[in-house]
Amino acid sequence: MDVQTQMKELVAKAAAARVESGMILGLGSGSTAAIVIEQLGRRWRAGDLQDIKGVPTSFQAAQLASEYGIPLITLNEIDHIDLAIDGADEVDPAKNLIKGGGACHTREKLVDSRAERFLVVVDVGKLSDVLGSNFALPVEVVPGAYRQVMDQLREMGGEPHLRMAVRKAGPVVTDEGNLVVDAKFEAITEPAKMEMQINNIPGVLENGLFVGLADEVLVGEIDGDRASVRRL
Ligand code: 5RP
Numbered sequence: 337m338d339v340q341t342q343m344k345e346l347v348a349k350a351a352a353a354r355v356e357s358g359m360i361l362g363l364g365s366g367s368t369a370a371i372v373i374e375q376l377g378r379r380w381r382a383g384d385l386q387d388i389k390g391v392p393t394s395f396q397a398a399q400l401a402s403e404y405g406i407p408l409i410t411l412n413e414i415d416h417i418d419l420a421i422d423g424a425d426e427v428d429p430a431k432n433l434i435k436g437g438g439a440c441h442t443r444e445k446l447v448d449s450r451a452e453r454f455l456v457v458v459d460v461g462k463l464s465d466v467l468g469s470n471f472a473l474p475v476e477v478v479p480g481a482y483r484q485v486m487d488q489l490r491e492m493g494g495e496p497h498l499r500m501a502v503r504k505a506g507p508v509v510t511d512e513g514n515l516v517v518d519a520k521f522e523a524i525t526e527p528a529k530m531e532m533q534i535n536n537i538p539g540v541l542e543n544g545l546f547v548g549l550a551d552e553v554l555v556g557e558i559d560g561d562r563a564s565v566r567r568l
Contacts, residue, residue: 342563343459343556348372350554350565351421351457352379357386360409362420362447363401365394365440368457369423373397377404391417393447394440395511411446420451424553425544426471427462431553431568432527434467436474436544439499439510445542449549456553460566463555467545468524472497473534474544475517481539482515488537492530494519514541 337345348368352375355361363373379385381404389409392398398408422444426434433456435441448454464470473494477485486496499508499516507515524530524545531545553568 339558340459340461343558344368344457345371346563347457347459347554347556347565349375351455352376354455355379355385355388355419357388359418360389360391360414360416362417362422362451362454363390363392363397364420364422364448364457365397365444366423366438368459369393369397369421370400372421372457373400373404373406377401377406380404380406389414391447391450393422393444394438396438396440411450417447417451418453420448420454421457422448422454424456424458424462424546424550426464426467426469427456427458427550427553427568428464428467428527429568431456431550432467432548433546433550434471434473434544435546436476436516437471439474439476439508439516441474441544442476442510442512442542445546445549448546453551454549456550458553459556460558466523466525467527468521472518472520473524474499475519475534476510476512476514476541476543477517478539478541479515482517485537485539486517489517489519489534492533494521512541
């Protein structure tokens with residue numbers, strides 16, 4: 337197993353161990369969150385977890401949870417989520433995040449922001465001093481507006497690109513039926529302001545800045561042969 341996968345496994349297992357019977361859970365998206373769901377699925381099948389319900393943040397999360405028989409529920413059927421566990425693409429020292437590498441950030445933000453506790457699982461490579469240093473900001477846009485949204489993002493200092501699909505001709509289409517524009521900014525120094533400004537552009541559904549939402553971040557690290565988990 338490569339080093340990055342080892343770190344992901346370790347944080348995912350540590351996060352899944354926090355889950356208790358009776359909880360309503362936000363089920364995250366991406367490769368690290370998928371390992372969390374697999375771990376929960378194993379505990380569920382073994383009878384170690386009872387009476388849990390999952391609110392999926394994506395088609396991926398719903399499909400994986402269903403494979404293990406984890407009961408699913410929608411946001412409109414619940415009045416709270418006890419714990420959401422999700423991955424991230426970039427994390428700053430204040431625990432602000434960039435998400436949306438899997439084009440799921442709209443539903444991820446709905447679910448993660450509804451949780452009483454939002455736990456983020458990442459490997460050490462996701463940490464940065466200033467958001468935007470390493471990852472382009474995903475912006476979900478309605479298909480008819482992608483050109484004008486890209487123009488606006490350019491005016492804000494970003495370098496926007498329409499995200500293209502792999503093994504499908506044309507763009508990535510989100511679970512909500514929209515497109516994703518990835519906008520590279522040199523540095524996002526005021527993430528709360530930028531989150532609001534971008535969401536104010538007509539045609540934007542949601543952007544991948546998650547500001548002030550994460551309660552705790554579990555970071556997988558490797559020192560020599562030894563893998564460990566650090567808490568932020
Ligand atoms: C999907 C996400 C993912 O959580 C994020 O891309 C991290 O994924 P991975 O754990 O595969 O690195 O935001 O929209």
